[in-house]
Amino acid sequence: MSKALIYLKEITKTYTLGEQIVHALQQIDIEIIKTEYVALMGPSGSGKSTLMNIIGCLDTPTSGEYWLNNKLVSSMSDAELSTVRNDEIGFVFQTFNLLGRLTAQENVALPLVYSGISQKERMEKAAATLEKVGLKDRMLHKPNELSGGQRQRVAVARALINNPSLLLADEPTGNLDTKTSHEIMDLFHEIHELGNTIVLVTHEEDIAQNAKRIIRLRDGRVDYNS
Secondary structure (H helix, E strand, O other): OOOEEEEEEEEEEEEEEOOEEEEEEEEEEEEEEOOOEEEEEOOOOOOHHHHHHHHOOOOOOOEEEEEEOOEEHHHOOHHHHHHHHHHHEEEEEOOOOOOOOOOHHHHHHHHHOOOOOOHHHHHHHHHHHHHHOOOHHHOOOOHHHOOHHHHHHHHHHHHHOOOOOEEEEEOOOOOOOHHHHHHHHHHHHHHHHOOOEEEEEEOOHHHHOOOOEEEEEEOOEEOOOO
């Protein structure tokens, strides 16, 4: 298990809606090795969003074990999970989730606020990370002054600022046109080439094909037949 960055063993997740019990995930076994680039695919209701939330430590399983970077996170408290999210995982969302009143540089520096380093160092690190994603000349612009593709690059830079073990991207091209989507996927390829582990959640086949491995879900289970 030491080689696996993500190790899921018999993960289940059930919800109670009124008198109905919903089995969102059933007996999920997944192993993702460090530096892998994996896409999670599945139709609406397949369980991929639930699985993403568990992998991202935003939710906990009903049963089963989840190990992230050799830490058993499936039994952690909310406070412990919060620490893991901040230290181990960089999130990229479909809606960018940028703060409109802050510049690109300030948005990227946000995850470092509780890291104990000075504001000057935070801003220097944010500038360097923005340069890596090709936005050196847009650092002082606010989100409403940036295109959709530029805003997603800011979001990617913010996800990378803490040097996380895992980059978790949820439909990262969902709000982008085709040309910009290709540019963002090229950026993910470059990030993967640098040795980063990426888990990409998408329902789009052409986006999933950018990954090196595709895990398909159906009705809360891994679909081994597709």
